[in-house]
Amino acid sequence: MASPIFISFRAAGAGGGVNAAEWYGVKGFAKGYRWRGKTYDNALTPLPAAERRARLKGRDVWFVVHGYNCSRDRGIMSLGAAAQEYLGMGVQAAQYAAARYAALGSPRPAFDPVEDIIPVLWPGDIQAPAFLSWASYPFEAADVQRTAEEFRKLLLDPETRPARINFITHSLGARVALDTLREVLARSTSTPPAFGTVLMMAPAADDTILDDPRFAGVVKRVERFVILSSFEDWVLEWGFSFGDPVERALHWNEKASTRALGRFGPRLKAGSPATGKVDWFQVRGRVGQGHNDYMAWPWDTPPTANGWSEKRWRSHRFTRHLGVDHDPDRPDAWREPDDQIVKREPTVES
Secondary structure, rough: OOOOOEEEEOOOOOOOOEEEEEEEEEEEOOOOOOOOOOOOOHHHEEEEHHHHHHHHOOOOEEEEEEOOOOOOHHHHHHHHHHHHOOOOHHHHHOOOOOOOOHOOOOOOOOOOOOEEEEEEEOOOOOOOHHHHHHHHHHHHHHHHHHHHHHHHHHOOOOOOOOOHHHHEEOOOHHHHHHHHHHHHHHOOOOOOOOOEEEEEOOOOOOHHHHHHHHHHHHHHHHHHEEEEOOOOOOHHHHHHHHHHHHHHHOOOOOOOOOOOHHOOEEEEEOOOOOOOOOEEEEOOOHHHHOOOOOOOOOOOOOOOHOOOOOOOOOOHHHHHHHHOOOOOOOOOOOOOOOOOEEEEEEEEEE
């Protein structure tokens, strides 16, 4: 069974610019690996070129991308804990989920290991005191674009070119995914890899982005979009509402509606090319799902849970059932026993 590997586009541990892709394996990885306290220095080791080819070339690959204001070491811990679960080696979170399902009186779902999923690190943060970290959001568009350009090089390299590209993203990671796919289309000199599923949790993007002309080719080529949102997301309510217009003023080609896709869900035009390929789900308001309740936080929750609170584990199960384990022949295969995530219809405007 594969162990987690990382692709990093970071030049520094906090803040810094965008680097060409660097590949890493995990030192001493084994089932039940604990991610609390893991850092670039003590967790990662360079990955040989042969294994890079083996993990990507000609394969159906999933990438998981963190969002804004995530340092390198926190990205390693959070995405590492997620990749471990996808690969079927995260016994701590499995035990946590088993206890919860036992309390509900229903069986714990059996997840088959994902063939492969690769965490992606990018510099969507600044080196500053925590109370100032939010201030860099309007300036991150440039790093998103530069990351997309470097990511595209990897995806079109004959040595690492996959057959199909899929994404699971959180927050501003949604823009990294969409911009990367746009770069792949724009720069490919032959038929590009297939675009499979793009699953976005709390996406920090305009609610009209799927009708943005810049992404028209991407939307046409992607097989499925899955969106998970929460109206209780105060980071998107305040940070996005402030940052998006500022970003538009700084970058003439950016569009800003101040309505975040991760709060309001998708707003489509009549006849939108995204019609029929968008599945939108929303966490019920009573749950109080915040912006930081989607990905594992190994530095914050008890070590026995390996970073998974109840809300975060629910989000992870969602990405499994609606993303990597999705079965088009069984559209109702995913069920949340407590009915706290509900399916919505995209808003369609004339």
